[in-house]
Amino acid sequence: xxxxxxxxxxxxxxxxxxxxxxxxxxxxxxxxxxxxxxxxxxxxxxxxxxxxxxxxxxxxxxxxxxxxxxxxxxxxxxxxxxxxxxxxxxxxxxxxxxxxxxxxxxxxxxxxxxxxxxxxxxxxxxxxxxxxxxxxxxxxxxxxxxxxxxxxxxxxxxxxxxxxxxxxxxxxxxxxxxxxxxxxxxxxxxxxxxxxxxxxxxxxxxxxxxxxxxxxxxxxxxxxxxxxxxxxxxxxxxxxxxxxxxxxxxxxxxxxxxxxxxxxxxxxxxxxxxxxxxxxxxxxxxxxxxxxxxxxxxxxxxxxxxxxxxxxxxxxxxxxxxxxxxxxxxxxxxxxxxxxxxxxxxxxxxxxxxxxxxxxxxxxxxxxxxxxxxxxxxxxxxxxxxxxxxxxxxxxxxxxxxxxxxxxxxxxxxxxxxxxxxxxxxxxxxxxxxxxxxxxxxxxxxxxxxxxxxxxxxxxxxxxxxxx
Amino acid sequence: xxxxxxxxxxxxxxxxxxxxxxxxxxxxxxxxxxxxxxxxxxxxxxxxxxxxxxxxxxxxxxxxxxxxxxxxxxxxxxxxxxxxxxxxxxxxxxxxxxxxxxxxxxxxxxxxxxxxxxxxxxxxxxxxxxxxxxxxxxxxxxxxxxxxxxxxxxxxxxxxxxxxxxxxxxxxxxxxxxxxxxxxxxxxxxxxxxxxxxxxxxxxxxxxxxxxxxxxxxxxxxxxxxxxxxxxxxxxxxxxxxxxxxxxxxxxxxxxxxxxxxxxxxxxxxxxxxxxxxxxxxxxxxxxxxxxxxxxxxxxxx
Numbered sequence: 001x002x003x004x005x006x007x008x009x010x011x012x013x014x015x016x017x018x019x020x021x022x023x024x025x026x027x028x029x030x031x032x033x034x035x036x037x038x039x040x041x042x043x044x045x046x047x048x049x050x051x052x053x054x055x056x057x058x059x060x061x062x063x064x065x066x067x068x069x070x071x072x073x074x075x076x077x078x079x080x081x082x083x084x085x086x087x088x089x090x091x092x093x094x095x096x097x098x099x100x101x102x103x104x105x106x107x108x109x110x111x112x113x114x115x116x117x118x119x120x121x122x123x124x125x126x127x128x129x130x131x132x133x134x135x136x137x138x139x140x141x142x143x144x145x146x147x148x149x150x151x152x153x154x155x156x157x158x159x160x161x162x163x164x165x166x167x168x169x170x171x172x173x174x175x176x177x178x179x180x181x182x183x184x185x186x187x188x189x190x191x192x193x194x195x196x197x198x199x200x201x202x203x204x205x206x207x208x209x210x211x212x213x214x215x216x217x218x219x220x221x222x223x224x225x226x227x228x229x230x231x232x233x234x235x236x237x238x239x240x241x242x243x244x245x246x247x248x249x250x251x252x253x254x255x256x257x258x259x260x261x262x263x264x265x266x267x268x269x270x271x272x273x274x275x276x277x278x279x280x281x282x283x284x285x286x287x288x289x290x291x292x293x294x295x296x297x298x299x300x301x302x303x304x305x306x307x308x309x310x311x312x313x314x315x316x317x318x319x320x321x322x323x324x325x326x327x328x329x330x331x332x333x334x335x336x337x338x339x340x341x342x343x344x345x346x347x348x349x350x351x352x353x354x355x356x357x358x359x360x361x362x363x364x365x366x367x368x369x370x371x372x373x374x375x376x377x378x379x380x381x382x383x384x385x386x387x388x389x390x391x392x393x394x395x396x397x398x399x400x401x402x403x404x405x406x407x408x409x410x411x412x413x414x415x416x417x418x419x420x421x422x423x424x425x426x427x428x429x430x431x432x433x434x435x436x437x438x439x440x441x442x443x444x445x446x447x448x449x450x451x452x453x454x455x456x457x458x459x460x461x462x463x464x465x466x467x468x
Numbered sequence: 469x470x471x472x473x474x475x476x477x478x479x480x481x482x483x484x485x486x487x488x489x490x491x492x493x494x495x496x497x498x499x500x501x502x503x504x505x506x507x508x509x510x511x512x513x514x515x516x517x518x519x520x521x522x523x524x525x526x527x528x529x530x531x532x533x534x535x536x537x538x539x540x541x542x543x544x545x546x547x548x549x550x551x552x553x554x555x556x557x558x559x560x561x562x563x564x565x566x567x568x569x570x571x572x573x574x575x576x577x578x579x580x581x582x583x584x585x586x587x588x589x590x591x592x593x594x595x596x597x598x599x600x601x602x603x604x605x606x607x608x609x610x611x612x613x614x615x616x617x618x619x620x621x622x623x624x625x626x627x628x629x630x631x632x633x634x635x636x637x638x639x640x641x642x643x644x645x646x647x648x649x650x651x652x653x654x655x656x657x658x659x660x661x662x663x664x665x666x667x668x669x670x671x672x673x674x675x676x677x678x679x680x681x682x683x684x685x686x687x688x689x690x691x692x693x694x695x696x697x698x699x700x701x702x703x704x705x706x707x708x709x710x711x712x713x714x715x716x717x718x719x720x721x722x723x724x725x726x727x728x729x730x731x732x733x734x735x736x737x738x739x740x741x742x743x744x745x746x747x748x749x750x751x752x753x754x755x756x757x758x759x760x761x762x763x764x765x766x767x768x769x770x
Contacts, residue, residue: 053624094722177616180707187714194721200729 022200023142023150029195030139030154033093036192037100037128039161040185041069044120046169050178055113065116067381072125073132074377080130081137081370082229089134090199096130097192099123104186108179120182124189131192133373137366138199140357145298147357152294152350159287159346163280231360231367239359240368242418244375247352249411250312251379253404256387257282257319257341264397265334268326281335282342289346297354304355305421309412311348316408318344323401359418383407504529504578511535511598519599525634525688527580534590534598536571548573551589564592582691604688605633607695614698622672627684627695629665636686636693639667644681676701 044066051062083092103124110116136151143150172181227233234240261282265275297307318341325333353369360368387400394400415421510533511520524530534548548571550560564571573590579602591597608630617623629636639662642649652658652669659670671678679701685692 053626056624174613175616176702176707177618179618179621180616180702180704183707183711184714187711187718190715190718191721194718194725197722197725 019142019144019146023139023146025198026135026139026142027150027153029198030135030150031157033097033131033135033192033195034154035157035161035165036189037073037132038158039165040189041066041073041128042158042162043165043169044069046166046173047178047181050173051113051116054178057113061113065113065120068117068121069125069128071377071381072122073128074373074380076126076129077133077373078230078367078370080133081231081366081368082226083130084134084137084366085229085231086225088201089138090196090201092130093134093196093199094193096127096134097190097194097196098127099130100127100192101186101188101190103127104182104189106186108182108186127189127192129373131196133369134366135195135199136353137369140353140365141362145300148297148304148350148354149291149294151353152290152292155349155353156287156290156346159283159290162283229367231364231371234360234364234368234371237360239419242414243355243359244372246411246414246418247372247376248379249407249414250348250352251376252383252386253316253319253407253411254345255380255383256400256404257322257345260387260391260397260400261322261338264323264326264401267396268329268334270331270334274331278334278338282338282345285339285342286346289343290350292343293347294350294354297351303424304351304358305415305418308348308351308355309415311344311351312408312412312415315341315344315348316405316412318405319408320402320405323398326398504580506531506576508533509600511600512537513592513596513598515596519601522600522602523605523633524579524585524602524690525604525636527690529576530579530602531574531576532588532590532600533572533574534592536573536592536596538566538569538571539595546571546595547593549591549593550575551591553586554589579690585691604691604693605629605636605686607684607686607693608633610695611697614700616700616702617671617674619675619701619703621674622670623674623699625669625671625682625684625697625699627667627686629686631665633665634688635664636688638662638687640685640687640692641667641669642683642685642694644683649683671699674701676703 048059048062051057051065052059055062080092080096100123103119103122103126106123107116107119110119136154139150139154140147169181169185172184175181176184258279262275262279265278266272270278293307293311297304318337321337322334322341325337356368356372357365383404387397387404390400390403391397504527506529508531509520509522513534513536522530544565546564546566548562548564550557550573560575562573564573571592573592575590577584577588579585585602585604588600588602589597590600607627609628615623615625625641627639639660641652641658641660643652644650652660654660657672659668659672661668661670667684669682669684679699681696681698683694683696685694
């Protein structure tokens, strides 16, 4: 029985995944850590006003803090992935949690704006980068059939925590001023270390399989090891490049509504509260979209890539409709479009990550995700200023939204050029060629065996039982 | 030049009539009556409106007029008079005759300083009345929550007069000292900046005694308009308490997780080694088997 189960697991697109049990604990860890990374980042807007008043700087100078933080998170993602491949995922995530908390704690003592750039921006951003990609990759590695649902559940925390954090941060700032509030937030961020502790150390250490990438040299040099940890070889493969391009185009347009929707609604003529409510409506359906699309894709009726294309096309259309519908001036119409947009945008987020192992295989997922985050960071950085510039040129947001929507549609078009796109069944994912140097791997494995978690022992025990 | 003596005479005349009591610092001397501008406020009583707000910043001759359209009774003569602050104004009773079915009551008030501001009421006896509230422009935004700052840090208190209201001549800052208000001046620890409609008070090197209620006052020729805010100074210990609480919680969680996992893996190892414990011969073979099987699994996966 167990033999057959092991065989079928290994034949299923190279994925190993117990699909349950400890995996769900990791989903909770992903939930908490994602909320402490992205939910926190979104709530930092509350400190904006305080900083402007205290440091007497322009709004643009202050907004660089969160830009640097986000950019650092995405820039250091490949580093986090590489470190996980080289060392222990648990250690990397716990370090990341510590750094993100440290950054905020140090920021509470800042005396000038540059301090904030450095602490809240770079140190915390580095910490977030070391946390996010490894956690996502770990959860995805632990699931096969329910992968999209697990990821969707984990990401739903972003929307929920934005709701919870905004009033909480407001309360903290009113009670303790921004210094005390940042100190307490730093403490809260340290909870990521607890999430990291839940990750079990890997049994089949990637270090052993990666060490032998070159059969010629018995001791591969540092550069080759680093490039294999970073999965740089992925950059030479067409499917990955196509996907990265598609996601980049997607990111150009994806963030635009989040930044400009409220301003656009105000310009159309709605009051502050009504405009904010339009944004909240999108946020609520975003949560449902993530979970629902994850659940639906796991049912297996459609291929994940097709679902991704569906949601991105819909999202692009709705972004464009957001600006067009405002011509009617009707509040109800804008709310409806905003709800639909939120659902599609949340839905596509789950799919974007779930597609990754299909393209590159579960083993290379860690490094692949890291590189992907880095590549899409450029788009995220450029997309919003571009739409702002369009608005300044044309005087309203119609052009910005239409351009953003068209970028999203362009991204989905690019994804249709992925290999085997139009086939109905999942193609086998590409394998990275590995030259196995038997003697070395054997020694390394025996050395690692003592650190093995229970599952692996279980499998071997099961095998022995079946052969008896 | 010829007009000067006449102006002085008029000023002296009005000085006797008006009260000489002035509250608070008056930056400018009283302007002569004849050079004061005249403003007129004319309001129809509709039965719905009871209050009319009048914003004043400079001394002015204010002419207030109430127009009432009467009712079914169509009385020939009505007595009208004025009240200030609820008290009848002497010699203000006049009979009012209707002209074109309208009763008009008009009076000119000399508004030069703060005590002339207030609540003026025109009364058509036993029939209708209307309140004119004469005041300086109010400072719009009120900060109800206290501003928090830390010992040793600096804090900036701001006040702003809205864009649709006139620009004050200058701003003053006060701090509550017991029951009095004590004015703050540019000193070592205080930095006051005035910029048209905005003003900032920076308190440097804050200490606990700096806590309290502060007032910013927008000074106009006629009076000042104030707004208050509360400053609360706390030590670093305040936020440190919840922070340490969270720190302890994180340490406990992490330790618990690590201990749980160690116990769990020890249990699993004990179970795994259980069946092997009896036969020692199979043990070395078993280990090799495991090693071979693990490599074969790995090879199958790759």
